[in-house]
Amino acid sequence: MTEAKPIRTLFCIAVQQNFFDLPFSQIGPVWKAFGTMMKGISELPGVTILGMLDDDETMVGTSPTGFPWTAYIMADVPDRETVRLACNLFRTTPVGDTDERLWKYCRVEARMGRALEVPTNL
Template identity: 65%
Template sequence: MSDTKPLRTLLCIAVQQNFFDLPFDQIGMVWKGFSTFMGTVAATEGVTVLGTIDDDETMVGTSPTGFPWTCYMLCDFPDREAVKAACNLFRTIEIGEENHRLWRYMRIEARMGRALEIPAL
């Protein structure tokens, strides 16, 4: 058994203007793709989803080019390659019938580190 600690990663996700430009009856295809993303990350061997945050009730419209993001997933990943594979899903998950990918409607950034341990006092 390896003593390698998991790579604590915050997946920061922003909804882009192309999503808001869609007619309301077409946004379901993006949510389906995003659900595929979340489910695939959660099912990846060695990944533990620790929590999620959705800011959609207090942030309406597109996210700026950084903080604050629309939603977050905090996960433990086995290694950097697994984090890269999760981010790459935005390039591969198909949305709709026009050969678009998830990254047309959302963007992702991964912040990686280690778990901050609270010292005993």
């Protein structure tokens, strides 16, 4: 029996206008929640984070619907259910002491596929 290959997953993350509408003094809890979400993804069973990219230095303001996104997390994930659990962290991660969740301030889209390998026999 062959071992199942992980699903190569690109989590595409957009920061929404609600974040930019906050006074500067109130963004700290959102960043802390964002860090909690990132740690949560990395701690899901079988997840290997391959890399992250933050586009915040060259793209200022909200992301349009779709590409380009603000940040990306590339990971190998064991199955679709784990991808769903990772995305669900945006719905369930609280922001500070409020009744708000992270998805008020950012959204995620997960793209799943297989690892593309460079042919060695060319």
